[in-house]
Amino acid sequence: MSTIEQIVNLVRNQREFFNSGKTLHYSYRKHQLKLLKNMLKAYEKEIHQALYSDLNKSAYETHTTELGFLYSEIDFTLKHLKKWMDPEKADAPITHKGTRNYIYKEPYGVILTIAPWNYPLHLAIAPLIGAIAAGNTAVLKPSEFTQSTSSLVAEMIKETFDPSFIAVVEGAKEVTKQLLEQRFDYIFFTGSTAVGKIVMQHASKNLTPVTLELGGKSPAIIDKDANIDLAAKRLVWGKFTNAGQTCVAPDYLYVHSKIKSKLVKAIKKYITEMYSKWPLENDDYIRIVNKNHFNRLRPFLSNGKLVIGGGFNEEDLKIEPTILDEITWNDPVMQDEIFGPILPLVTFTDLQHVITELKGREKPLALYYFGEKEKSQQNVLENVAFGGGCINDTLYHLANPHLPFGGVGNSGMGAYHGKYSFNTFSHQKSILRQTTKFDLPFRYPGSKLSFAIV
Ligand code: NAD
Numbered sequence: 001m002s003t004i005e006q007i008v009n010l011v012r013n014q015r016e017f018f019n020s021g022k023t024l025h026y027s028y029r030k031h032q033l034k035l036l037k038n039m040l041k042a043y044e045k046e047i048h049q050a051l052y053s054d055l056n057k058s059a060y061e062t063h064t065t066e067l068g069f070l071y072s073e074i075d076f077t078l079k080h081l082k083k084w085m086d087p088e089k090a091d092a093p094i095t096h097k098g099t100r101n102y103i104y105k106e107p108y109g110v111i112l113t114i115a116p117w118n119y120p121l122h123l124a125i126a127p128l129i130g131a132i133a134a135g136n137t138a139v140l141k142p143s144e145f146t147q148s149t150s151s152l153v154a155e156m157i158k159e160t161f162d163p164s165f166i167a168v169v170e171g172a173k174e175v176t177k178q179l180l181e182q183r184f185d186y187i188f189f190t191g192s193t194a195v196g197k198i199v200m201q202h203a204s205k206n207l208t209p210v211t212l213e214l215g216g217k218s219p220a221i222i223d224k225d226a227n228i229d230l231a232a233k234r235l236v237w238g239k240f241t242n243a244g245q246t247c248v249a250p251d252y253l254y255v256h257s258k259i260k261s262k263l264v265k266a267i268k269k270y271i272t273e274m275y276s277k278w279p280l281e282n283d284d285y286i287r288i289v290n291k292n293h294f295n296r297l298r299p300f301l302s303n304g305k306l307v308i309g310g311g312f313n314e315e316d317l318k319i320e321p322t323i324l325d326e327i328t329w330n331d332p333v334m335q336d337e338i339f340g341p342i343l344p345l346v347t348f349t350d351l352q353h354v355i356t357e358l359k360g361r362e363k364p365l366a367l368y369y370f371g372e373k374e375k376s377q378q379n380v381l382e383n384v385a386f387g388g389g390c391i392n393d394t395l396y397h398l399a400n401p402h403l404p405f406g407g408v409g410n411s412g413m414g415a416y417h418g419k420y421s422f423n424t425f426s427h428q429k430s431i432l433r434q435t436t437k438f439d440l441p442f443r444y445p446g447s448k449l450s451f452a453i454v
Pocket of ligand 1: 114115116117118119123141142143144171172173176177190191192193195196198212213214215216246247248337339365407412
């Protein structure tokens with residue numbers, strides 16, 4: 001736990017270091033990104049252990065959803081960084097004859113990034129990749145709920161980086177509050193909508209720009225012409241990865257009444273295939289992060305009609321992959337983001353009705369539509385607002401570094417990944433280089449010709 005004095009000194013030292021201009025150079029940024037990758041490689045064994053201890057995360061999920069993502073993101077950034085850093089040429093109207101116009105990418109300065117517990121390594125390190133690439137310094141606050149990973153991240157970063165460049169401050173919300181009292185040049189927050197609002201309130205005191213990566217109830221719509229078997233397979237994977245503790249997991253299903261029983265049957269088949277007949281005894285099945293979250297989720301098991309799962313192990317904090325049928329919007333499970341391995345099912349007969357209903361709710365972080373007809377796909381895409389998503393798949397969009405990842409409305413603001421991370425952590429500075437060889441007269445008072453300039 002850091003004292004307020006240590007936090008004040010840390011931010012001051014980082015600002016001094018940033019002002020030294022060292023981070024502006026391509027070679028410096030490239031070197032630091034390589035150090036970050038080497039750090040993760042060197043600590044792989046400890047990372048697996050920490051994630052296992054915090055969430056019972058299997059070697060497979062640690063590789064695919066935490067380390068694998070970070071390695072690809074660092075490699076992608078290293079490959080393109082030089083080009084991203086180059087000033088971008090911009091066009092100009094005829095009134096600007098003789099000028100050359102550019103967009104320079106300028107680092108903001110000292111960044112604060114606050115991470116959640118559900119992918120405690122991935123979501124702590126991914127924003128750092130963008131912050132370093134764009135030439136900033138950064139203070140990172142990991143989640144206190146996943147203490148093994150938080151301590152390990154602190155240790156790794158301390159071993160690898162000068163704290164005036166990158167540093168970790170550990171602790172709970174009291175520490176976050178102290179951090180938020182400081183003047184940062186950018187705040188990147190990943191977490192709940194409720195805390196996102198607190199962060200933005202603090203940021204407004206200094207007009208600090210923010211990116212808010214938040215959550216919400218992300219629906220999956222399974223239409224009557226969907227490929228049922230594939231839909232079931234991709235839904236089971238998307239929902240029960242990390243035991244449903246994924247910001248973009250399908251929170252609930254809208255299923256066309258004509259295919260409901262076939263879909264439920266296929267979902268059952270894939271749950272057994274991926275997690276065995278007894279998921280609670282499967283060593284690789286992720287647990288709920290802590291007792292509070294377990295106790296929050298448990299009452300949902302008696303909502304609607306239980307059709308798959310429903311079992312739990314209080315000692316291990318595990319809940320079976322569960323499907324609930326006959327759910328209505330009045331049920332407790334439909335009031336907030338579930339963030340656990342419980343998938344409620346709402347039936348529909350008219351897609352238009354689903355679209356109208358979604359338009360009346362908060363904009364979700366993700367939406368998934370399963371169906372073959374392009375017209376229906378377009379209907380959903382054009383009429384429902386949401387952060388991002390897939391047609392005939394779940395989660396996969398977030399692993400494409402060419403796509404921006406972020407929410408809208410209650411699910412957040414701003415985006416990152418790949419070039420979008422670099423852009424997020426860079427101010428776009430517009431520069432006009434004027435000629436001194438001639439001077440067009442029309443903008444000056446007294447000129448016979450006049451143009452609208454501003
Ligand atoms: P959270 O908002 O409770 O906590 C996130 C961070 O904020 C933690 O580091 C925590 O210490 C800090 N914090 C908590 N309360 C605070 C307060 N009152 N003041 C200041 N700081 C505070 O979120 P969580 O439970 O860790 O994560 C789950 C949420 O995050 C879900 O809603 C999920 O959808 C969302 N999420 C979003 C994304 C995304 O990329 N959009 C990714 C993962 C998780």
